[in-house]
Amino acid sequence: MRSIFKPLRGLVLAEFESSAALLDAARKVREAGYEKFDCHSPFPVHGMDEAMGLKRSPLGYVVGVVGSLGLLGMLGLTWWTSAVDYKFLISGKPFFSWQAYIPILFAITVLCSAFGAFFGMLSLNQLPRLFHPIFNSERFAKVTDGGFFVSIQSDDPSYDENKVVAFLQSIGGRNVEVVNGD
Amino acid sequence: MLGNPTFEKITEAVSRIVERKPTRWWYGLFSVSVALTLMLVANLVYLFWEGTGIWGLNNPVGWGWAIVNFVFWVGIGHAGTLISAILFLLRQRWRTSINRFAEAMTIFAVICALLFPAIHVGRVWVLYWVFPLPNQMSMWPNWRSPLLWDTFAVGTYFTCSLLFWYVGLVPDLATLRDRAKSKIRKIMYGLFSLGWRGGNRQWKHYELAYLVLAGISTPLVLSVHSIVATDFATSLLPGWHTTIFPPYFVAGAIFSGFAMVMTLSLIARKVFNLEDIITPRTLERMNKIILVTGMMVGYAYSMEFFIAWYSGNEYERFAFINRAFGPYAWAYWIMVSCNVIVPQLFWFKRLRTSIPVMFVASILVNVGMWFERFVIVVTLSRDFLPSSWDYYSPTIYDIMIFVGSFGLFFTLFLLFLRYLPMVAMSEVKGVLPQADPHHSHAGGHQ
Numbered sequence: 001m002r003s004i005f006k007p008l009r010g011l012v013l014a015e016f017e018s019s020a021a022l023l024d025a026a027r028k029v030r031e032a033g034y035e036k037f038d039c040h041s042p043f044p045v046h047g048m049d050e051a052m053g054l055k056r057s058p059l060g061y062v063v064g065v066v067g068s069l070g071l072l073g074m075l076g077l078t079w080w081t082s083a084v085d086y087k088f089l090i091s092g093k094p095f096f097s098w099q100a101y102i103p104i105l106f107a108i109t110v111l112c113s114a115f116g117a118f119f120g121m122l123s124l125n126q127l128p129r130l131f132h133p134i135f136n137s138e139r140f141a142k143v144t145d146g147g148f149f150v151s152i153q154s155d156d157p158s159y160d161e162n163k164v165v166a167f168l169q170s171i172g173g174r175n176v177e178v179v180n181g182d
Numbered sequence: 183m184l185g186n187p188t189f190e191k192i193t194e195a196v197s198r199i200v201e202r203k204p205t206r207w208w209y210g211l212f213s214v215s216v217a218l219t220l221m222l223v224a225n226l227v228y229l230f231w232e233g234t235g236i237w238g239l240n241n242p243v244g245w246g247w248a249i250v251n252f253v254f255w256v257g258i259g260h261a262g263t264l265i266s267a268i269l270f271l272l273r274q275r276w277r278t279s280i281n282r283f284a285e286a287m288t289i290f291a292v293i294c295a296l297l298f299p300a301i302h303v304g305r306v307w308v309l310y311w312v313f314p315l316p317n318q319m320s321m322w323p324n325w326r327s328p329l330l331w332d333t334f335a336v337g338t339y340f341t342c343s344l345l346f347w348y349v350g351l352v353p354d355l356a357t358l359r360d361r362a363k364s365k366i367r368k369i370m371y372g373l374f375s376l377g378w379r380g381g382n383r384q385w386k387h388y389e390l391a392y393l394v395l396a397g398i399s400t401p402l403v404l405s406v407h408s409i410v411a412t413d414f415a416t417s418l419l420p421g422w423h424t425t426i427f428p429p430y431f432v433a434g435a436i437f438s439g440f441a442m443v444m445t446l447s448l449i450a451r452k453v454f455n456l457e458d459i460i461t462p463r464t465l466e467r468m469n470k471i472i473l474v475t476g477m478m479v480g481y482a483y484s485m486e487f488f489i490a491w492y493s494g495n496e497y498e499r500f501a502f503i504n505r506a507f508g509p510y511a512w513a514y515w516i517m518v519s520c521n522v523i524v525p526q527l528f529w530f531k532r533l534r535t536s537i538p539v540m541f542v543a544s545i546l547v548n549v550g551m552w553f554e555r556f557v558i559v560v561t562l563s564r565d566f567l568p569s570s571w572d573y574y575s576p577t578i579y580d581i582m583i584f585v586g587s588f589g590l591f592f593t594l595f596l597l598f599l600r601y602l603p604m605v606a607m608s609e610v611k612g613v614l615p616q617a618d619p620h621h622s623h624a625g626g627h628q
Contacts, residue, residue, distance in 0.1 A: 020619040026382075038381035042189060042353075043612035044389050045619055048382045057390040077314060081322035090326060103331040103409050107338040110398050114342040117398075118349060121391035125384045128376035141360035143380045144353065146189030146611075151381070 008133050009154040010180040012164045013140065014173025015147060019045045021172060022148040026051040028171045029150060034164075036156035040140075040149040062120035063113050070112025074105050133181035140179075154181075187458065189611050196354075196605045197361055199454050204600055207453055212596045218589020225582045226301060234304050236579045243562045243574040248302035249413070250555040251584050253431070254438070255295035255591075256336065256410055257551060261439025262288025263343060263403045266350075267396040276467055278609040279460045282354075283450065283598070284443045285347040290594040291442075292340045294587045299332065301583075328412045335409040339402055346395045349388070352378050353608040407432045414558065421501035421561045424489060430482035437475035437521070438551035444468055444544035446595070448537060450604060459605055466535050469528045472547065476525030479554075483522065501561055509573055510560050513553050520550020 016022045019041060026039045030053050039048060049056075075098075082088070083096040093100075122128065134140055134151060143149055150173060152164050161178060168176045187195070204212075229236060239246050262284040269277040300309055312333045314323055323330050355375035362368040378384065408428035415427040444465070451460040490502040505514050524546045527533045534540070563574045598604070611617055 018619075019617055023619040038379075038383050040380045041382070041385075042357075042380060043608045043617060044385040045382070045617075047619060049386055052382055054383065054386055057387045059387055059390045059394065063394050078325050081314060082325055086320050086322055088324075090324065093326065097326060100326040103328075103405065103412075104325060104334045106401075106405060107331075107334040110402050111338040111341060113398050114338075114345050114395060117391045117394040118345045121349070121387045122376070124387040127378070127384075128373075130372060130377045132377060132379060134379055144357035144360045144378075144608075145193045 008181045010133055010178060011151045011153045012161065012168060012176065012178050013134065013137050014150050014168035014176045015139065015142075016150065016173060017148070019148060022150065023047060023051050025150050025171050025173065029152065032167060033158055034152050034156050036153040036159075038151050038153075040143045040147075040151065042144055042146055057124065059117065059120050059124060062124075063116040066116030066120070067109050067113035071105055071109040074108040075101075078104065133179055136181075137177060137179045139175060139177065186615070189614070189617075192459070192605075192607055192610050192614075193357060193361075195456065195459065196603050196607050196610075197358060199599070200358060200601060200603060201361070201363075205453070208596060208600065211592065215589045215592040215596060218586050219593050220589075221582055222586025222589055225579055225586060229301060229579065229583070230306055234302065236577060238574060238576040238580055240563075240572045240574060242565050242570055242572055243560060245302065246559060246574060247556075247576055247580040247584060248298045250552070250559050251587060252295050252298035253410055253555045254552050255291045255298070255587065256407065257431075257435035257438045257555075258442045258548075259288040259291035259295065259339075259343070259439060260403055260407060260432075260435035261443050262286070262291075263339075263346075263399050264436055264439065265443065266346060267399040267403070270392075270396045271400060275613045276461075276464045278606055278613055279456075279464055280443060280447050280468075281609070282347075282350065282606040283446060283595075283604050285343065285350065286595065286598045286602075286604075287439075287442060287446060288343045289340070289347060290591050290598075291439075292336065292343065293594065294591050296336060296340065297587060297590075299329075299336075328409065328416050331409045332413060335402075335406045339406045342395065342399050342402060346392075346399055349392055349395060350606055350609070351602065352376060352388075353380065354603040354606060356380065357607055358603065403435075404432055407435045419562065419565060420495070420497040421486075421490075421505070421558070424486060426482055426485055426489070430479070430486075433475050433478035433482065434521075434551060434554060437472060437479055437525075438548055440468055440472050440475065441544040441547035441551070444472070444540060445548070448541050448544070450599070454599075454604070456605065459610065462535055465537075465540060466531075469534045469540055472544070473525050473528040473534075476521060476547070480522035483518065497566060501564070504564055505557060505561060508564065510557065510563075513557050513560070517550050517553040517557055520546045521554060524550070 014025075016025050022039055022041060023045060026048060029037050030051070037052075039045070039052060041048075048054075078098075078101045079096050087095050089095075139147075140149065150168065152159065152168070154161075165176050165178065237246060237248070262281075265277050265284040266281045266288075270281075300306065303309060311321070312323055312330060352375055355371050356378035359368065359371035359375045362371055408431065411427035411431035414422050415424065417423060447460055447465070451457055487502050487506075490498045493499075505511075524543050527539060527543060560574050564571045
């Protein structure tokens with residue numbers, strides 16, 4: 001929500017040579033004490049979460065909760081419609097024959113879990129988001145092709161533009177550029 | 183991957199297909215497909231006007247080509263999820279080159295499949311009765327009916343496949359957005375890529391979401407076709423109450439689905455010069471899966487016969503002898519030749535790696551699998567009472583609607599090839615040797 005109320009002033013972007021160099025740079029940026037930084041790559045780089053010091057994604061819990069709610073909701077609906085609201089005797093079977101409802105309960109649980117995974121992922125990533133200062137960089141278009149970038153945002157507590165530029169250059173970053181948010 | 187391409191080469195090879203003007207081939211195929219789709223629409227209008235009496239249904243066979251086509255198309259869809267989800271969970275890296283259009287195939291095949299149960303009901307305008315919607319008659323669906331299970335299972339399957347496909351597409355749409363030249367392309371790909379930035383903080387949630395979607399799609403594949411099989415297996419008719427139906431239908435679905443992926447990928451790699459990305463090794467592995475599932479289907483055929491004899495039930499025994507030697511023997515033997523004998527070719531490495539052989543074989547397998555469902559359905563034409571026996575034959579409308587559904591499938595597929603990346607670029611890049619930061623040559627791009 002922060003990003004909506006207080007637009008990001010800018011960030012410093014540095015390019016790295018390969019996934020190995022990016023991994024190395026992530027470790028150094030983290031050790032230098034920066035918090036609001038990210039490592040951009042065309043594909044997920046193995047071991048990057050550890051290098052950046054990121055915790056596991058909480059998405060699994062989101063999926064678990066949404067899926068369970070779907071299951072309980074559907075169980076309630078089948079019970080209410082067939083055993084309470086409109087009782088209908090079919091071949092002498094019990095009104096609430098839950099065994100026969102398992103295929104539907106399963107399908108609804110899976111459906112709700114899938115929605116949980118999809119919308120949960122989007123909200124954790126703050127997507128869809130069509131404007132971000134980083135898109136002001138011409139060079140950044142390479143990130144979805146074969147480029148590896150480190151970005152340090154201006155809202156980082158220890159952000160000082162000149163220091164950050166010098167730091168990124170010192171750890172091997174090329175084409176270091178300051179990208180403004182407006 | 184052949185020739186160890188760089189990341190940029192992969193982007194170029196895949197994006198170029200979408201960015202260039204389509205070839206004459208594409209226009210030719212597209213016009214044929216659209217014409218067939220229009221034929222489908224015209225037939226559907228006539229069907230809604232006149233009713234299902236225009237089909238060749240008769241008294242013993244109450245649900246003819248509609249259910250045959252439904253099961254056929256759902257089956258085609260299964261390989262897509264299998265390739266995407268199950269091979270993803272099993273860390274089979276060769277899937278990356280074919281998973282995107284296998285998933286697209288799933289979605290379009292399920293659209294075609296959903297068409298048939300929807301139109302067979304007669305009064306199409308009250309189709310919403312299958313959903314638990316409150317209404318003034320205080321009428322609810324019968325949760326005990328396998329046909330209602332179908333609605334929920336296939337509907338869920340379609341939605342989950344669509345989400346899985348779209349999540350996989352987002353990073354590649356961002357690639358197209360970043361390469362876009364024209365304004366309209368920038369806006370469209372910009373909207374659909376949702377502002378993807380490829381940051382690791384995004385990849386972290388993204389990868390888990392993908393894993394979860396793969397994980398929940400896996401049991402879904404097995405359950406959906408088991409429920410489709412249950413449409414048949416809960417009945418009391420001879421030949422239709424065998425407990426082998428669910429596993430047998432699932433194996434058959436994967437069998438026919440892989441054959442369809444094979445046909446489509448052979449055409450795609452030829453027409454779009456993707457020989458380096460869809461390698462002969464990938465094709466050979468798919469042929470091995472076709473061989474395995476083909477033998478599972480063959481086992482199911484023989485086991486059905488064995489149980490028919492072993493059960494001592496004379497109606498059951500008659501149903502199976504009638505299948506093989508009755509008035510529909512021709513369909514039965516087409517089925518056996520295509521599904522059991524043809525895949526045996528793949529025991530030989532020479533045939534397994536030969537492009538023309540696998541192309542013809544994959545088409546024959548799909549023909550055979552259509553006939554499998556046909557054989558199961560027309561068994562109905564001879565039930566308990568000889569006085570009610572009849573010979574079922576389709577009308578021209580049955581045929582036109584089935585052919586039209588192929589038109590719908592290929593129209594959607596050709597549009598997909600035109601506007602979306604047909605190979606999952608970010609995933610292919612991720613399995614290149616230089617993508618691994620611990621690789622010995624990871625100093626830079628080769």
